[in-house]
Amino acid sequence: MVQVCAGCERPILDRFLLNVLDRPWHVKCVQCCECKAKLTEKCFSREGKLFCKNDFFRRYGTKCAGCLQGILPSDLVRRARSKVFHLNCFTCMVCRKQLSTGEELYVVDENQFICKEDYLTKCQRKSFKPHYNLNSL
Template identity: 50%
Template sequence: MKTELRSCAACGEPISDRFFLEVGGCSWHATCLRCCICQCPLDHQQSCFIRERQVYCKADYGKQFGAKCSKCCRGISASDWVRRARDLVFHLACFACNQCGRQLSTGEQFALVENRVLCKAHYLETIEGGTTSSDDGCDGDGYHKSKTKRVRTTFTEEQLQVLQANFQIDSNPDGQDLERIASVTGLSKRVTQVWFQNSRARQKKHIHAGKSKKSCMDELSQDSSVHCMQSEV
């Protein structure tokens, strides 16, 4: 009996091989199933991805269509700590005021202006056109009085990328590593050390908040079960 040969979705040639691959309802020569980005063969991979008739390996699919940080535009992995603002997602270290570069803490008020994150102070300056109240250091004629202000460090996207990458490897680097990271980023060792301290504190706060929430839910569950038992008696 004559049987119609399948056509390969990649090369269009008939498939006469004893073994072939089927992906997304299409047939492929084993040697033709490749990632459209890196061209690596996928015949021995456990999985692959198809989107708009294009085949991707897992790594390239994640790069193309996976979640990305709205600040640094780098990919976000499942193990990364993130913050969300509306439909935007940020790395923990990237969730900082665009004006002053200060990282924002849990519960702190902030604003989104054209997808830019602003702390409360700089948001108020934006909507008020830079004007502030009379007790902010201005004299009666409207001139600013000289007063000492703490200088805040502003991090560039490249510096944040380096800092975050090293934080994922070791959240508490020693003095030698701090000097190395400071040298790479162009920051002082003291600023680098403070950044790591703040990031560890925020991470610890997130973990503690998650445990507290779970503990609260466990207590509610226990109370409910006791109440039911008493009702039966």
């Protein structure tokens, strides 16, 4: 009996096949549906599609409130209130300095921050007003 590949739906005539999600696959068809990387050891699936770890978390993982991309388990994050940010996304919107926990900063928009120095400069110019102030996250 010839098995049909769950990926390309063509018969598997190769000597080796892989069983993924309880279905047979060509070895070459077991690849991430986003980046086409071969999934040799670990793969993640959702809705019958296969993903590499990075693409899986990018798509289905917790989203960063800054860039709205998924957060990978290996990413460093900052938490502010109920939100999670990539370390790189938790920056002052003016000088792009990375903000750290415990630092005085100001929330301008839901997900935008400004460091104290820039806040004071801007505020003196009265060019914008932050909604509220967050001390020591």
